[in-house]
Amino acid sequence: MSETPKFYYPNRMGRVVLQSTEQVIGPDRFNTLITSTDNPDLFRLPPANLNKQFPFEAISALQAAIEAAFGVPAGRNINLQAGRQCLDKGLKQFDPVLGIADLPLRLMPVGMKFRVGLDVFARLFNTYSDQVVNIRSTPTHMLWVIERCPVCWERKTDAPCCQLAQGLLEESIFWGTGGRRYHIEEVECIAMGDPACVFQIDKQPLD
Numbered sequence: 001m002s003e004t005p006k007f008y009y010p011n012r013m014g015r016v017v018l019q020s021t022e023q024v025i026g027p028d029r030f031n032t033l034i035t036s037t038d039n040p041d042l043f044r045l046p047p048a049n050l051n052k053q054f055p056f057e058a059i060s061a062l063q064a065a066i067e068a069a070f071g072v073p074a075g076r077n078i079n080l081q082a083g084r085q086c087l088d089k090g091l092k093q094f095d096p097v098l099g100i101a102d103l104p105l106r107l108m109p110v111g112m113k114f115r116v117g118l119d120v121f122a123r124l125f126n127t128y129s130d131q132v133v134n135i136r137s138t139p140t141h142m143l144w145v146i147e148r149c150p151v152c153w154e155r156k157t158d159a160p161c162c163q164l165a166q167g168l169l170e171e172s173i174f175w176g177t178g179g180r181r182y183h184i185e186e187v188e189c190i191a192m193g194d195p196a197c198v199f200q201i202d203k204q205p206l207d
């Protein structure tokens, strides 16, 4: 039997996910949740550096723990909200590293901002974490394809369960396009047996 390879987020990303989730449910409920899990050490707040030491297991176990504590529908909604918080809570701090600030985003038409923003975010994950993201385009949609996904790592579910990734994607696009909303839906999920977690994003904004 071969050992499962270990994949990691940089500490800073793990920290952002923990803090965002704590903000959504409040520190008291967050502490109760963590201490009731089999391995509370998995969720110890890591330092805000870029070392790849925060295991994928911790991200997916947190999603599962929230679903178990609050029920699946409410839990998935909490994970979606936590994903939305991640951008403000710290992923924007990757901005200088990525050079987003150097891009003349404000001068671009919204459709181009949308594409460039997605490319930049894919690069963030592909460069600083073991998450693997590809972007594909169809006539009507952009597809955000997570080929190695920490959010549902080693989970088995009947419905897509990467709401954390969806929330982050929604806020990243909102930010990158200067305030436009796009309909996003997770249409395939590795936890359901699909080869990748696929998020279908309408090319036309909602407004």
Ligand SMILES: [Zn+2]
Pocket (backbone or CB within 6 Å): 146, 149, 150, 151, 152, 153, 161, 162, 189, 190, 191, 197
């Ligand atoms: Zn996933």
